[in-house]
Amino acid sequence: MNDTLAALDKVLTERKQAQADSSYVASLYHKGLNKILEKVGEEATETLLAAKDAEHSQQYEDVVYETADLWFHTLVMLHKLDLSSADVLKELERRFDLSGLVEKANRNK
């Protein structure tokens, strides 16, 4: 697994024991899943707007920045549900080398 993702998984797990006012992640956990999902939605919108702008401006820094915000908030969401990046990476590994068309056909069985 990627070292940064593994380190972030560890911090996100530790923050479950933290007081709400002691950290951003702890404050999100205390606000609950709906607030976390709201942030995921906001960051998804900001990411697609940045990508759309980049198509014309050819400036890609904002796309990377907003995608990092989106990935981060989806990790918080996973941890709130007692999942982690390891679960998603496992699923991507399962799909690796499997044609997208075959994978889609398998979904509809």
Ligand SMILES: N=c1c2ncn([C@@H]3O[C@H](COP(=O)(O)OP(=O)(O)OP(=O)(O)O)[C@@H](O)[C@H]3O)c2ncn1[C@@H]1O[C@H](COP(=O)(O)O)[C@@H](O)[C@H]1O
């Ligand atoms: N990677 C991140 C990370 N990316 C983005 N963010 C925060 O996500 C928020 C982005 O949302 P917005 O731009 O909407 O900011 P905002 O206006 O403050 O948010 P709202 O008040 O609207 O909810 C900002 O507060 C960012 O600081 C992050 N906060 C934390 N991490 C990682 O999580 C770890 C634990 O963080 P703490 O819990 O804060 O210690 C850190 O060490 C980092 O590794």
